Amino acid sequence: RIAENLGRRALYVGITAVLAVPVWFATRGHFDGVAPSPNTASLDVIPAAVPVTPAGPGSAAAAPAEVAAAPVTKPTATPYVASLAPVPRAAPAAAANLDMQFSGDSWVDIAGPDGGSVEKALIKAGETRSFTPGQVARVTLGNASAVQVQQNGAIVDLTPYQRANVARFQVSSEGSVVPVSH
Structure with missing residues (x-):
């Protein structure tokens, strides 16, 4: 019976160690009095390379006097924290x-x-028209070869929208020219 109790205690100690050790490693900075503040970063951006100091002799490019004068310090690593908060983006054009x-x-x-x-x-020839996005949805142009269409200053090629010198296209809500959908 004593052996049975010792076996159970060993099992409990093992389970406790399996659960407690990872928690201790994750929170040991709090116990040491050092609470690193977490960094946040966008997953869309690749972070800049971290400089690495050479570790072995002969791989150092600096003079021995400079190496001896500079104390070796371990850089503190701060963890990245995942967040569902929106990442600020550049304003749309x-x-x-x-x-x-x-x-x-x-x-x-x-x-x-x-x-x-x-x-x-x-x-008539020589006239111009200008429309803002949201003002126009569908456009049909007769004698399309005599009309130059520009979207934000860039000339739009009407060839994909043209048949027998009549061009038909739609203008999306953000102002881009798209084919007519029936």
Whole structure:
């Protein structure tokens, strides 16, 4: 019976050690009086390389006098803490304006997001039109080869949206030109 009790106590001591040792290692900084503050970092960014001091003789590039003068200190490692808090991001670029320059007469049918007509007319050569995102949803251009469409200053190639010199495209909510979906 005594051997049985000793066996149980040994089992309890073993289980306690398995549970207590990892907890002790995780919190020993608190017991030593050193409470490192955790760092947070975005997982989208690769941290800069940590400088490593050479450990062996012959691998040091510095003079022996400099090595002897500098005390060797162990860098303190601070843990990274995972967080669900949002990481500050760069502000999104300003919404893209849609500009149209007419080098020849062209008819247009421009519809807004609500389906209503924004402009439906024959526009003469030399005229321009400018729209902000959210103002235009669908565009149909007759004589499309005489119209230069620019999105935030960049010329939009109308070829993918053009058939028989009529271009049809949609403008997304952020202002980019996309094909018409039926």
